[in-house]
Amino acid sequence: MALAGREYDVRVDRGLLADIANQCGALLRKSHVPIITDANVHRLWGDTVAASLAQAGKEARWLVHPAGEGAKSWDGLARTTEWLLEEEVERGDHVIALGGGVIGDLTGFAASITKRGCGFVQVPTTLLAQVDSSVGGKTAINVSAGKNLVGAFYQPALVLADLDALTTLPERELRCGYAEVIKYGILGDAEFFAWCETNGPAVLAMDGQALEYAVTRSVQAKARIVAEDERETSGARALLNLGHTFGHALEAETGFSDRLLHGEAVALGMVLAARYSARRGFISDADSQRLCNAIAAIGLPTEISRLGLGCDGENLASHMLHDKKMDAGTLPFVLLKGVGEAFLDRETDMVDIAAFMGGQLAST
Known part of the structure; x- marks a missing residue:
């Protein structure tokens, strides 16, 4: 690098x-x-x-x-x-x-x-x-x-x-790692995302060729982004936070415990980012569902309602206000215009986020 x-x-x-x-x-x-x-x-x-x-x-x-x-x-x-x-x-x-x-x-x-x-x-x-x-x-x-x-x-x-x-590694930990692998495809490489859709089971089965390709391709993707924006000042590196703002709120609500591992939180966060992007009209419902299906197919969680959190959407939104990306009272969100096309949205309404999260908590 x-x-x-x-x-x-x-x-x-x-x-x-x-x-x-x-x-x-x-x-x-x-x-x-x-x-x-x-x-x-x-x-x-x-x-x-x-x-x-x-x-x-x-x-x-x-x-x-x-x-x-x-x-x-x-x-x-x-x-x-x-x-x-x-x-x-x-x-x-x-x-x-x-x-x-x-x-x-x-x-x-x-x-x-x-x-x-x-x-x-x-x-x-x-x-x-x-x-x-x-x-x-x-x-x-x-x-x-x-x-x-x-x-x-x-x-x-x-x-x-x-x-x-x-x-x-336990299989649960492998799945958590694969959440970060598939993230690179979702945020900026539609071809790699398609590869992940097909090869996820092979990676989790420790197939040598698939595993080496997944790790190497992910490292290359991150290296390109970090080299462009090492200290996250231009917005390019912020794209690596896809799923993390939603995910960190869920981790905080579960006490940063084994109840929800970091990779599982990121997976859920990416699903939420996709669904919220569809809610805002940035991507189609079909693209949102495609992303959700890919994450579910490798055994990662896709529904926060199943966590039994015992909180409401406002509680989850309040956790997000402690996010380190807060800037002049505004929290930018990494959202999607399509599979392989993430962007930084600086106009997200936290009241709408709270309402959206409340709906996700209630869904089954």
């Missing part, structure tokens, strides 16, 4: 974890390597990573967070930065973020503020992280006001997406 003269590799392959010392090369300049991960990933891949480093004469030093969204918090950030300082990490060192989006976001943000910025390497172990959060440099934690509201734009030095890591 090239960003204003700063370039880094995004490698998509198998066996990268077992070869991590060689892959990182000169980035690991000391005899010990700080690695931040969670308990699940450490149990599954810790020995593999440690063995690769040991063969290169390096010692793995571990900070293991509990698995789940809870680590991406003020407490998690404090624990991480204090540990990095205890490990005497210097600005020229590189910390490895080994895990899903939670670990990648937390580690990247901690690296951005430790001694005013040390290096880090993204080693994403979930499909969602490989195709989305590990690429592009958005790092953040969640706070009481909402998701990802405190963070920084901070690019990694390297991204290693090992497809072997996906073999240990």
